[in-house]
Amino acid sequence: MAALALARVGTVLLAPGAGAEALAQARKLVGPLPEELEQLLKINDGEREVGGLLGGYVLLGCASLGSEWEQLQELHAQGLLGEWSSRWLPFASDFGGNFLLIDADSGAVFERDHETTEMLQRAESLRAYLEELARELNDGLWSWKDDDGEHWLTRAGDTKDEDGAWLVGQPQSVLEAADQRLSVAPSWTERDEILVRVTAALRLDAAEWLTRHWDDPELSNGARIQSAAAVFPPRRAVELALTRYGGRVELLEPVASAALLDHLERSPPEIAAREWGPVVAASRPRWARLEGWLTRGRPLSLIALDAILVATTNLLPFETRSGKARPKAEWLLEDAPAVEKLKARLEAFAASDGSARVKKTIAVLLPALK
Incomplete structure (x- = not known):
């Protein structure tokens, strides 16, 4: 053998x-x-x-x-x-x-x-x-x-290096070196690392190169999206990510931005997947936007609630069954109202929605608001 x-x-x-x-x-x-x-x-x-x-x-x-x-x-x-x-x-x-x-x-x-x-x-x-x-x-x-x-x-020709000297120089030289390294990289992890490092170093200068490698089957979805976020303006990065990976919400956090929030408002998803909460929270939404979503009904109202949960408790939506919030994360809602007003608004939303999902989320969220 x-x-x-x-x-x-x-x-x-x-x-x-x-x-x-x-x-x-x-x-x-x-x-x-x-x-x-x-x-x-x-x-x-x-x-x-x-x-x-x-x-x-x-x-x-x-x-x-x-x-x-x-x-x-x-x-x-x-x-x-x-x-x-x-x-x-x-x-x-x-x-x-x-x-x-x-x-x-x-x-x-x-x-x-x-x-x-x-x-x-x-x-x-x-x-x-x-x-x-x-x-x-x-x-x-x-x-x-x-x-x-x-x-x-x-x-031989292992792509792992300590100093990253090959990333320094004229963009064309760096891209040629990257292509050579991709051709001999022995693992999926190393190919992803090359893609991410090149796009982070060259930014817009790597746009055409990234487009050429976008459909490479030996690169992971996560590396593609992270690279798109580094290279393209937010709206273009969001379009690329959603066109190919719209059903994989958990992959979208690298393109979290106001552009992503705008897209959600224009074209809300059919289902308020729990994974949207962390992505929206990472987009740093203003309270006025999320409050508007709470009044628009599902799915945006549920996505807004999950985003508030993540922003205020650092608790992922699917962990609410534990009944305990972890230490409070950075407050991401930059223009949020006073705590008592925020609590009252959330309680009113729970009463109007009435679903078990909303009641359970707010039961965990309210005690964490201080």
């Missing part, structure tokens, strides 16, 4: 193969293991030390695989994971929230970005993924990095 080629590269860092008991414990926790994953674990049950032997990702052993899978299951149960299946098994991690996973049903290998929750297919099977990695190792496309006794497998 191609894993043997990998084993020859990192003999010192790779752990011995898993025994029958360890494999049985993993199966008991996550269910049947794909044959190729089980064969890999029988050869190497993870890494002895952190070495990033799977293309910058650390190979997980049976115990680590099980614990990481349990944590992902818990996040899914809390509604914090986005799209998820219990048959997606993490077999490698960068310990920053990103994983390589194998679909236990199809056998395909995916890379998952924790910021966007997107899944990008890397190979049709674990065998195919390892064979491609082994080929790159044999071709000298990866090398060992040894810093103060810490070992790490890095790709």
Whole structure:
């Protein structure tokens, strides 16, 4: 199996193969293991030390695989994971929230970005993924990095750098360097980092370059939107984000602005998704605007209420079931009325709306207003 080629590269860092008991414990926790994953674990049950032997990702052993899978299951149960299946098994991690996973049903290998929750297919099977990695190792496309006794497998021309010197210079030179780095970047995370750093450094000078890369399937939605916010005027950034990602409200915070609020007033969404609250609060709305939304009915009235909740309590709308507000965040409603007047206005809104959602939100919100 191609894993043997990998084993020859990192003999010192790779752990011995898993025994029958360890494999049985993993199966008991996550269910049947794909044959190729089980064969890999029988050869190497993870890494002895952190070495990033799977293309910058650390190979997980049976115990680590099980614990990481349990944590992902818990996040899914809390509604914090986005799209998820219990048959997606993490077999490698960068310990920053990103994983390589194998679909236990199809056998395909995916890379998952924790910021966007997107899944990008890397190979049709674990065998195919390892064979491609082994080929790159044999071709000298990866090398060992040894810093103060810490070992790490890095790709030749690794895009990670400490000084960012390549970002300094004429815009055209920087963009050419960025394209070169994108062409060899070994992971989704690094490609996103290139996009975000270039657009933050060049701003409007990167507009044409960003437009050219906008539909690149190997860039995450979150990185695209963050870059659009850095490069384009607010209204244009909002249009781009909403055109492509209007249904993914949680991705829109980088383009939070008065332009986004204007768009909501012109074209309110059909559903007052809870995720709108943090986005609207981050847009720093004035009280006069939100008070107007409270009188316009749904969905704007519910979005306004959720935004007030976030702005005054730092409590996300879907956390109101806890009944407790966290420490008060910065007051974002710059022209808000006195507390008693604000409370009276919210109580009047609760009485006119009458829904359980509104009553529950205001029950949490009012005690936090001081």
